[in-house]
């Protein structure tokens with residue numbers, strides 16, 4: 001059965017996108033197949049789509065009626081500032097448009113969805129959050145690593161490797177002492193600080209580490225290493241952002257479960 005036929009059978013009632021409202025939505029980890037139906041429906045109803053670098057621009061084909069506003073990084077140029085983005089979505093909603101603000105992954109997992117919601121609240125503009133699959137879960141699935149597994153872990157820590165400024169670091173040693181696995185977003189430039197902090201907290205040099213680049217996209221690459229070697233291995237392999245760092249025993253589950261997994265290791 002084709003996708004339209006399957007959707008017709010489901011006969012889902014999608015909430016109407018009202019003019020002058022903003023939907024703060026997540027586009028999933030990368031591949032278009034990771035879009036939720038709610039976001040697909042929003043793409044078809046939007047008058048304006050404000051999207052980031054982590055969003056595959058091919059989603060715009062689902063909303064040809066909408067004006068597209070790109071606010072991510074361009075070659076050599078930084079992203080639009082948060083203030084600019086806040087003002088843009090407020091302005092577009094003020095023009096009575098249906099504004100779809102589309103971010104990679106989930107809008108509220110290191111996605112500043114809350115900051116934009118606060119700006120909308122201050123401007124008196126109604127909004128909704130539309131969740132997306134956060135990249136950690138997309139990447140773990142692609143790499144064949146269960147986020148939680150009975151007998152292995154009782155929690156999974158989603159952390160950012162990048163604070164508000166250079167001094168704003170998480171206490172990696174305390175996180176290490178929880179004994180639970182971590183998935184670190186935006187951690188590549190601080191990898192030495194993160195690895196050293198985790199070792200200070202008692203993690204062995206041999207603790208397994210995976211680095212997953214461009215999960216679910218054509219740029220997907222997976223590196224398996226350990227805490228002592230990861231920095232050198234990342235450099236040697238030329239792994240670049242966007243990438244996630246996974247630390248802990250769940251990494252080894254790839255080998256325990258992986259014999260029937262689709263291979264994602266690229267040269």
Ligand code: SAH
Pocket residue numbers: 029030054103104105106107108109110111133134135136139184185186187212213214215216217241242243244
């Ligand atoms: N809101 C997003 C995260 C934005 S922060 C989410 O829920 O996924 C940006 C960071 O997310 C990147 O630096 C990287 O660490 C991670 N990331 C996003 N997409 C990714 C992908 N496809 N593969 C690997 N990491 C990704």
